[in-house]
Amino acid sequence: MISLILKELAPPQRLLKTQALKRRLIPGHVKHPEIENSLARRKAGYWGERILSQYLKQLPHDKYHIIHDLHLELNGFRLQIDHLLLSQNFILLIESKNIQGTLFFDDKFNQLIRHNDDGTEEVFEDPRVQARWHRVLLEKWLNQKGFHMLPIDFLIFFASNKTILKTHSSTIRDAQKICKARDIFNKIYSLERQYNGKKIRYESLIDIGKLLLNQHVPEIIDILKEYGIVEKDILLGVRCPYCSYIPMWYEKGKWRCPSCHTLTFSHETFREAIHDYCCLYKPTITNSKFRHFLFVPI
């Protein structure tokens, strides 16, 4: 039997690249605050996704196949799905959110508004709008591939129990599709009752899963370009694992920190530098680039 999780959850590329950029951007650069804000948001988002993935692992293995972080292309549009549940009865898209505080769903203008303690407000894209659009795109995508038997539904998942959800009206659109934390199980069981009865054979379910994985198109992210950062603003060299100083000095196979005077042999020390190079520039590194970026003498 194919395993329950067809595509595991992994730290998103954009999070890893933003972390590498934060480590490598020269001190005092004007973009530091923006990068740190973005990094905090992305870490919180990933935490929420991990919570959800832990819940989804508890679903019956013989009923659901799960794909995390799926990217598809449809007629020039990119379709990015956080979490996808496949069953013989229906397909479920789940948008995961981790936004703290008090949130208002505004049905009139389709907004999600956060009311902060200091009286200010922040607006976010209404996740219901995004999920509805993703459902339309996925339906079209599957139709083009010859699969049109399975109904598609969606849920909006808020990871934290501490998030307060409010609305100005007593009834809002798709309220039953919004849930927090463990309530996800009740929502899924409710959808099971709604979509009672198998629509496709088990073999067809596997075919759909394989097709989605084969057509997954990883996003190409140029993080330097996104933040308008030029190469000269990136620190070269190995980072000290103890005080974070860059660059350490290479001395006959060891690395010495000129700031805290640590001497290390650890391969992890320069592995991080190679990882950062791949995150910021490209996924492969030549010998000469390796020596240049790590300050290793020829």
Ligand SMILES: [Zn+2]
């Ligand atoms: Zn140091």
